[in-house]
Amino acid sequence: MAAMADMGFTTPTPIQRQALPILLAGANDFIGLASTGTGKTAAFGIPLIENIDSTTKDTQALVLSPTRELALQVAEQLTLLGKKKGVRVVTIYGGASYRTQIDGVKRGAHIVVATPGRLVDFLEQKMIKLQSVKTVVLDEADEMLSMGFKEALETILSATQPEDSDSVRAACRTWLFSATMSSEVRRLTSTYLENPETVSVNKVGGTADTIEQIYYTVKNSYKTEVIARLLQTAPEFYGIIFCQTKMEVAELADILTQRGFPADSLHGDKSQQEREATLKKFKQRQVKVIVATDVAARGLDIKDLTHVVNHSLPWDTESYVHRIGRTGRNGQKGTAITLVNPEQLTLLRRVMQNTKAVLTKGVVPSADEVAGLKIKDVMDKVSTMDSESVPLQLAMDLIQDLIQAEDINFKDLSKEELLARFIAAYFPNVFVKKDLMLDYMGDRVPRELLPRDPNDNRFTRGARGADRRDDRDDYRARRPFGAGRGASAPARGFRSEGARAEFSGGEQRAERTERPAFRDRPERAERTERPERSERAERAERSERSFRASANSDSRPARAERSERSERPQRAENDRPERRGDHPGIKRFRAPKRQYRD
Structure with missing residues (x-):
């Protein structure tokens, strides 16, 4: 005890x-x-x-x-x-x-x-x-x-x-x-x-009630910028940013350090001495941001963590629970932030269902908000400065000497204009002309995360779809057969007395028998007048009939017939009889050679 x-x-x-x-x-x-x-x-x-x-x-x-x-x-x-x-x-x-x-x-x-x-x-x-x-x-x-x-x-x-x-x-x-x-x-x-x-204790696989869970819909290319803005708008941030790979950890930690954030990394490639040194600096708050892989998801018993950020959503619910469990301990409040790209919306919904947690959609801070917070931080430092401090006294004496020497002239400037000139001179990058659209959903909640009607499922949708199909079939049955969309007249060839053709039953066949005969149709009457055949075609047809008759009357096998044909002398081209001159527009017809099997 x-x-x-x-x-x-x-x-x-x-x-x-x-x-x-x-x-x-x-x-x-x-x-x-x-x-x-x-x-x-x-x-x-x-x-x-x-x-x-x-x-x-x-x-x-x-x-x-x-x-x-x-x-x-x-x-x-x-x-x-x-x-x-x-x-x-x-x-x-x-x-x-x-x-x-x-x-x-x-x-x-x-x-x-x-x-x-x-x-x-x-x-x-x-x-x-x-x-x-x-x-x-x-x-x-x-x-x-x-x-x-x-x-x-x-x-x-x-x-x-x-x-x-x-x-x-x-x-x-x-x-x-x-x-x-x-x-x-x-x-x-x-x-x-x-x-x-x-x-x-509590719900198994669930999350603590002391953790506020927020998600941002951000594409991968903008995640670093969103994390930087969140760090700038949360000066009390003291937490861990989880990434999937060691390369992501190293790159994000380097970028945050270059931007002036007190950050360090923790992953499996670091030696044990480096890991212990990083944890020591983190516990002493010399470093306020740790970028880590899931190796550090367990065992980091560090008190008073305010935030946990998921650079990307883990693939299983257990890892998500363990990650965000680093904050909100011992009854204290904590914040868990998750950046979700379009491909992980369904995964986020599954995590929400498994943990029974409620995640709120966050609004990414704009560039103007970040600039305003930076300027306010500078103004707070200026206004809370001790008027009796030695550096301030030395600075005031220097300003008086410069004014007396007429090296500077601030008489024509108001206090507001003087502060504005000071901020523009020393913080030129705080203002941007056009802000980026970092949240690809804007103010809208993704469709995958909207609450669903329990009565709206694939079974009820199938039943309603069947009803719609029945209605559609009934509508088609009432329409004249062959009538297209918006057709107001019956199809060609049907009686115009308003008779309807049914798709089944004997009535359909009965009505079709009343249709006019093919030869009685006036638009096709011209096709019954066949043109006269050419003399060349008739001669070819007669030779073919005579050839068939001789083949049927001959009792010799086809092989002997072929050998007899081979003994016939070939006719030279010059010996061929002179053909009648046909009309130049007539194409000559050549009967195909027929082969007879044995």
């Missing part, structure tokens, strides 16, 4: 209020579901400290964390909680020296806080033994599974069993804490936990 008082614990959080009595009573397996930043570390840390026997050097508790940062922060809190009892805590994580961590284990570690990857290395090299562990804590279990540590967890839990055991479960009690209850976490609990007691 003395250690808790030193750490400033006064009122337990909901997860602590429900979990502590169960865990202190000696529960075997336990599941704690609560949003990020609700005090889960103390919820399992206090029972761990109470169950530690500090008179021995054996490792009695193991805490697994998904990231280095979370492992370091959990170890720091456990050290503070157990300092009155003499509990030794050792942290095992990647990116740091093996020798230092091995020495800590050899000196005796009552509690080991580790990341799965480095702990598996220690087990394979037999640098640590876990048979004496009484409690295993899986902190942020959903994140460990999403990072691909399932096989590592199985190796670690089986290491708590005797060497001749084949069980995959831990030989001791297992406490699992998570912010979401995904299908992977559910399978993990059914495999490694036996009849666990469960405590669920």
